[in-house]
Amino acid sequence: MTRAVDVVVIGSGVAGLSTALGLAATREVLLLSVGDGSTPWAQGGVSAAYGEDDPLDHAHDTDVAGAGFCDPRNVRALVEEGPQRVAELIAHGARFDRNADGSLSRTLEGGHSRPRIVHAGGDATGAEVHRALRSALERTGVRTMTGRTVGLVQSESGSIVGVLVDTGAQTEQIDARAVVLATGGIGNAYLASTNPSTVRGDGIALALQAGASLVDMEFVQFHPTVLYTGETSGQLPLVTEAVRGEGAVLRDIHGRRIMDGLHPRADLAPRDIVARAIESTMRRDGSNHVWLDATAVAPDVLRRRFPTVLASCARIGVDLLTEQIPVAPAEHFLCGGVRTDRNGATEVPGLYAVGEVAATGVHGANRLASNSLLEGLVFGRRVATALTLDLPARDRGRTHELALGEDRDPERIRTILTKYAGIRRDGAGLNAAADELGSAGTGPLATVARSVVAAATARQDSRGCHWRSDHPHPDDRWDDHIAVRLDEAGTSPEISNMFLSYAAQK
Numbered sequence: 068m069t070r071a072v073d074v075v076v077i078g079s080g081v082a083g084l085s086t087a088l089g090l091a092a093t094r095e096v097l098l099l100s101v102g103d104g105s106t107p108w109a110q111g112g113v114s115a116a117y118g119e120d121d122p123l124d125h126a127h128d129t130d131v132a133g134a135g136f137c138d139p140r141n142v143r144a145l146v147e148e149g150p151q152r153v154a155e156l157i158a159h160g161a162r163f164d165r166n167a168d169g170s171l172s173r174t175l176e177g178g179h180s181r182p183r184i185v186h187a188g189g190d191a192t193g194a195e196v197h198r199a200l201r202s203a204l205e206r207t208g209v210r211t212m213t214g215r216t217v218g219l220v221q222s223e224s225g226s227i228v229g230v231l232v233d234t235g236a237q238t239e240q241i242d243a244r245a246v247v248l249a250t251g252g253i254g255n256a257y258l259a260s261t262n263p264s265t266v267r268g269d270g271i272a273l274a275l276q277a278g279a280s281l282v283d284m285e286f287v288q289f290h291p292t293v294l295y296t297g298e299t300s301g302q303l304p305l306v307t308e309a310v311r312g313e314g315a316v317l318r319d320i321h322g323r324r325i326m327d328g329l330h331p332r333a334d335l336a337p338r339d340i341v342a343r344a345i346e347s348t349m350r351r352d353g354s355n356h357v358w359l360d361a362t363a364v365a366p367d368v369l370r371r372r373f374p375t376v377l378a379s380c381a382r383i384g385v386d387l388l389t390e391q392i393p394v395a396p397a398e399h400f401l402c403g404g405v406r407t408d409r410n411g412a413t414e415v416p417g418l419y420a421v422g423e424v425a426a427t428g429v430h431g432a433n434r435l436a437s438n439s440l441l442e443g444l445v446f447g448r449r450v451a452t453a454l455t456l457d458l459p460a461r462d463r464g465r466t467h468e469l470a471l472g473e474d475r476d477p478e479r480i481r482t483i484l485t486k487y488a489g490i491r492r493d494g495a496g497l498n499a500a501a502d503e504l505g506s507a508g509t510g511p512l513a514t515v516a517r518s519v520v521a522a523a524t525a526r527q528d529s530r531g532c533h534w535r536s537d538h539p540h541p542d543d544r545w546d547d548h549i550a551v552r553l554d555e556a557g558t559s560p561e562i563s564n565m566f567l568s569y570a571a572q573k
């Protein structure tokens with residue numbers, strides 16, 4: 068059975084919901100998803116510079132965290148349009164935490180020069196953002212459908228004109244004038260991640276198959292602090308950076324401060340710096356965790372601000388209020404992704420990407436904390452605006468299917484990527500990873516893993532969250548971004564070129 072709509076949006080996280088909501092009044096939209104992605108799990112908040120805060124200071128902090136590798140024009144769109152998008156979210160019914168005088172409560176996180184993170188339910192911001200967007204969308208009557216997108220439909224001229232959806236009972240084709248990938252990150256390609264299992268890089272693999280390129284795939288962000296539960300695989304509970312924002316500090320297993328003297332912002336240094344310091348400390352001490360010590364923070368602040376973290380701690384029998392808790396880094400966020408212009412257009416006509424799956428350049432080499440919910444809100448709206456103004460004409464020519472393959476041994480792929488393309492990388496390990504992935508097939512996880520390994524192998528310097536122990540410093544010979552495309556056989560990702568700007572060239 069085939070049906071047709073104007074726009075198919077794949078993914079019901081902050082980016083997909085924002086896009087669908089922005090299109091609801093003007094286009095016939097179908098929102099597809101396999102369930103909830105990372106959005107409802109987000110804890111810390113949404114960054115927004117308003118009032119006495121200056122969006123340009125926010126832009127500066129974003130670029131510093133991004134190791135000077137951000138796209139300045141897109142960062143400007145993010146910080147300048149952000150407060151308006153947050154205000155609209157409030158108008159849709161989102162309840163952010165407020166001070167006694169009614170003003171929005173704003174906290175500090177790593178890399179921010181001032182408190183500008185708005186939050187909800189203490190540390191349950193993503194759930195509230197998700198709830199508010201979902202209920203706003205329900206009020207519009209936009210149709211939603213549960214099922215995994217297992218392929219795209221492409222016309223002879225190369226445009227994307229539809230999707231293939233596995234509903235469990237059957238594979239259904241849905242024709243569309245535009246398809247928007249809002250499929251989130253790649254957490255499931257690593258053994259341990261903060262992301263839920265629905266986040267597995269399908270959008271990355273679909274975009275490559277369609278002929279789009281990826282950019283900045285080597286910049287995979289590891290969150291410095293997930294709760295060390297004894298488990299080393301699957302989705303692990305996050306301990307938001309905002310706990311350090313309230314005064315908690317990191318200690319090694321001997322009780323010594325880890326971040327003292329390492330960075331002027333100490334425990335609130337950008338994420339990549341803190342994650343590297345923890346990795347090095349664990350390696351030095353032969354330990355599988357370090358300690359996060361929040362015992363000097365007032366208990367009522369911890370109770371009010373971090374109910375989610377307290378509940379995770381309680382599940383493993385530790386108490387954030389009175390004792391140090393064990394933490395370790397885990398995969399968290401993909402800074403790169405599908406190369407798009409500022410309105411989400413990829414190089415392939417009819418195919419758009421938004422949110423964590425997209426690379427707009429706002430994260431550079433390392434995402435600033437609490438900028439990704441904001442990215443979904445801002446760029447979701449931008450895609451919706453673009454598709455309201457101009458929707459590609461329906462291409463009625465002959466079509467063919469681009470179906471996703473199956474990963475034969477997902478656990479093996481995760482093990483390889485984790486071992487060789489984690490926080491610390493080197494050329495020998497990355498070459499070994501490429502060899503070992505040679506027999507991993509062409510499923511989405513294998514494609515994601517090969518893309519990360521190809522880009523990480525090519526970049527022979529260290530910047531942001533890409534750390535090569537054999538090339539430990541930034542090197543201006545590597546100031547270009549690295550793009551990845553499928554090879555001519557259409558099976559394996561390879562480095563396609565180096566380029567200076569994010570904007571997709573048509």
Ligand SMILES: Cc1cc2nc3c(=O)[nH]c(=O)nc-3n(C[C@H](O)[C@H](O)[C@H](O)COP(=O)(O)OP(=O)(O)OC[C@H]3O[C@@H](n4cnc5c(N)ncnc54)[C@H](O)[C@@H]3O)c2cc1C
Nearest residue numbers: 078079080082101104105106111112216251422423439440
């Ligand atoms: C624990 C945690 C805490 C975080 N805290 C913060 C924070 O405080 N502030 C912040 O800004 N960011 C935070 N982040 C990051 C942020 O939550 C994500 O980057 C953001 O929510 C991504 O939104 P998205 O809409 O791009 O994707 P997601 O929310 O991940 O949604 C992806 C969607 O795609 C769908 N999908 C995927 N593949 C398919 C397919 N083949 N077919 C159909 N559907 C598919 C999924 O079902 C899902 O609906 C956090 C992330 C995690 C995991």
